[in-house]
Amino acid sequence: MRALTYHGTKDVRVDTVPDPEIINPRDAVIKITSTAICGSDLHLYDGVIPGTLNGDILGHEFMGEVVETGPKSTLKKGQRVVVPFTISCGKCYFCEKQQFSACDNANPAEKQDMTEQLYGHAVGGLFGYSHLTGGFSGGQAEYVRVPYSDVGPIVVPDHLDDDKVLFLSDILPTGWMAADNADIEEGDTVAVWGCGPVGLFCIQSALLMGADRVIAIDHYSRRLELARQAGAQVIDFKQTNVTEALMEMTGGIGPDAVIDAVGMESHGFSLGDQAQAFNLADTIKQKVGIGADRGGALREAIFACRKGGRLSMPGVYGGFVDKFPLGALMEKGIQIKSGQTHVQRYLNQLLRLIEEDKIDTTFMISHRLPLEEAPKGYKNFKDNQNDWTKVVLKPGV
Amino acid sequence: MSRHPIEVRGYRGPDPLPRLALFAAAGTAIALLAFAAKPLFGNSPAQRRRELEDDAPRRLSRERAGSPAFVGKSVLINRPRAELYDFWRDFELFPQFMENIRAVEVNGDVSTWTIAAPAGQTVTAEVEVVEDLRNERLAWKSTPQSQIETKGTIDFRDAPAGRGTYVDALIEYKPPGGAVGRAIADLFRREPHVQARHDLKRFKMLMEAGEVSTSWRTRRQS
Ligand SMILES: NC(=O)c1ccc[n+]([C@@H]2O[C@H](COP(=O)([O-])OP(=O)(O)OC[C@H]3O[C@@H](n4cnc5c(N)ncnc54)[C@H](O)[C@@H]3O)[C@@H](O)[C@H]2O)c1
Ligand SMILES: [Zn+2]
Ligand SMILES: [Zn+2]
16 A cells, blocks of 8 residues: 655655554454644654654544454444544543543553653553554555554544544544643633644634633734634734733733643744743754753743633643743642543544534645645645645545 | 562662762762762661661562562553453463463463573473462462473452452562573563563453554564
């Protein structure tokens, strides 16, 4: 089959590789009809997440048709399914608590040492996201092997197009969980850093959960426009000092909840701005491979958050953040919630919202490309962020 | 878990001597020397233990001692005690989750384990059950005919509030002499903890999820 494979920093190619097979009883093999490039893939592309090997197949946002099933799969050939990017066994302590991304059993035993050393515990399994999360082949390919297919994939009705349901695999539940983690109360002002696809779903979710107002922050005009379209007020951090603006827009109180939908590769180092100034040092350390994440947006979010407010962090981090404003966090009494998304927890609820047209899942798609042009998709999603807001790939076109 | 006299081998605990030499060579102040030397003459971990013995499993002690290779590991499994005991009692199932065990043949209370050794070799351990408390504990020991001297115990304890079972495994072995022996010694010395940890994790996967997770894409990879 054809698949998008990793060959080093900023070097991805479409190669011919062996087709996947059923290995374990609960497996299924899916023929992929649509797959997307995620902001998380850019962290791999930029080489800031360790443990990705040459030839690894990337991609964790995908859907398609069931073509093969293991003896313990509950799926049937021909069914149309969306597959969560988190691989979860459904039976361990964490899965039973609906903390699916913390599953104890998905990440193969011999792959667990790395994150045990790095984080104190082994993390769960993810598709196409380095050997730290299991080394599973991803879905930017014609076919994919899906473990635990009896608990992960959701069957979707035929009347909903791929574009409408594809993002159930990751970014829609990620935005939804980010808003859920912000514990939104009536009358809240919620600030969202990053108007990428995740940020855009955070905005819609926060409003659906009863936020009075969402203020979204980015520096790309097209992305800020999309944020506005999703119902947010916007701040362009190149035009305006963000913390000052947030204070003034909330009568000096600050946002009740802040959401970091940027992650470890925050842009911008405006030196007049305390929370962002350290980002320059972060960038240099990240470039020379010191394992420091770039935390500009995160620092700014903590700085702006009101006393006793809440910080929700869907943005991905992999290592350490220097100059972390722990004092501000403690003295203001801010609550933090974070994590890879527990996708399976939200699927049914979100499918219903899509069917009822309560949530718009297609407006951020800027480009649809054949799988063969995936490298072009990566390059532009990285370098032309203003116009390339979300790329959907079609295998076999 | 029972207190065990043998300590973890290969553990590099605090070793004050290199530190001492380093500081001396650098000509650092006497105050620093005194600090570095402290564990040698003063409040060593061993002395502290006499004052208060903590509640961690003894195998984790920072003190170094003992010669046989020794592995201890605890894992919480989200299944009832009886189910785990039954599976473990059936030694023939070991190859399903123990990477180095190629085959197990059971004859009554004695079983023969074929263990993979480096360079494509195998060795056998002949093992007999010496203690069998249903749903609680199993202990085994090698017979005098065995190529490897080994013994082990596995304990099953209920976790609180229906959270499953704590499984505690302790395995100890003395490699045989000769070339094969050296190869096995190498194997065990290299990564006994890693091996035990991986094996127990695979046991947990098998018990909870019904299969051992793998990220292989094709069967050929196996
Ligand atoms: N927790 C999860 O399970 C999960 C799932 C999917 C994605 N993510 C993560 O969410 C983050 C966003 O994903 P995406 O797909 O939207 O990525 P993206 O790269 O498309 O969007 C990130 C946006 O942040 C903006 N930005 C950068 N620095 C900023 C700053 N200092 N202030 C404000 N905005 C800034 C960028 O201009 C960009 O528009 C990534 O870190 C991704 O890895 C997490
Ligand atoms: Zn993603
Ligand atoms: Zn699980």
